[in-house]
Amino acid sequence: MAHKANTGTVPAFFNDILGYSKGYYASYCEPLSAQLGGAEELNENKNLWKSARHALDYLKQADSIPHRAEGEAVLLDCVPATASRILDLGSGDGRLVGLLKLERPQAKIIAFDYSPVMLKALRRNFAADPSVTVVEHNLDRPMPDLGVFHAIVSSFAIHHLGHERKRALYAEVYSAMAPGGVFCNLEHVSSPTPALHEHFLSQIGISPENEDPSNKLLDVQTQLGWLRGIGFVDVDCYWKWLELALLVGRKP
């Protein structure tokens, strides 16, 4: 799949990250067997994202995930240009933070992650931008009180949490949102059938054996139902390609 994301004019740090990854890869990585802990099944508690190798592997191929730029473009359209406090959940190296900043240079953005590699990349990439605050936070734990936000966003991160934790996090997001605020979760969701799941994997060039054991995929409708039940309005799936979906809700 040679689909290259078109992110327009992006900050130079996006060009840097591959070199950064290569430089740290050899010394930082741990054996895959150690990451997997000897077990190969999907596991509700397994999350490999604190592993340097796992994080670096993702960063190397993040741009080539098919259609992601389409989902990101719709997400960016959903976040008002006037949003002045934004929270990004599971920021990685700051890909979404950088995109949000292109048209909202004044916005204050807080970026959560817990992977040492991602936190290091985030801090480096936004070292010169005092409007971006990087916070080490494990999304499995309740969100710290950091005031209210006009937008809370996330990209391909929440599906690494167990289902109950996803639902609890959505309620915490609602509580942390200013009235009128928008929640945009660009997410990896489950397929309705095993055949469609295999089709998705083939489309992104991953064999079933190499699927990320950290994934805890859940269908779109259940998640939209949760958002409505919590109190979000205008809840819908605003964009979808196979297992990539943008779930959006607004706090009235």
Ligand SMILES: C[S@@+](CC[C@H](N)C(=O)[O-])C[C@H]1O[C@@H](n2cnc3c(N)ncnc32)[C@H](O)[C@@H]1O
């Ligand atoms: C697929 S990457 C996506 C990164 C970034 N949002 C992007 O779109 O490029 C998933 C991110 O979620 C983070 N993550 C996974 N589980 C987490 C947890 N329990 N707490 C905090 N961050 C977590 C990982 O460290 C990683 O940065």
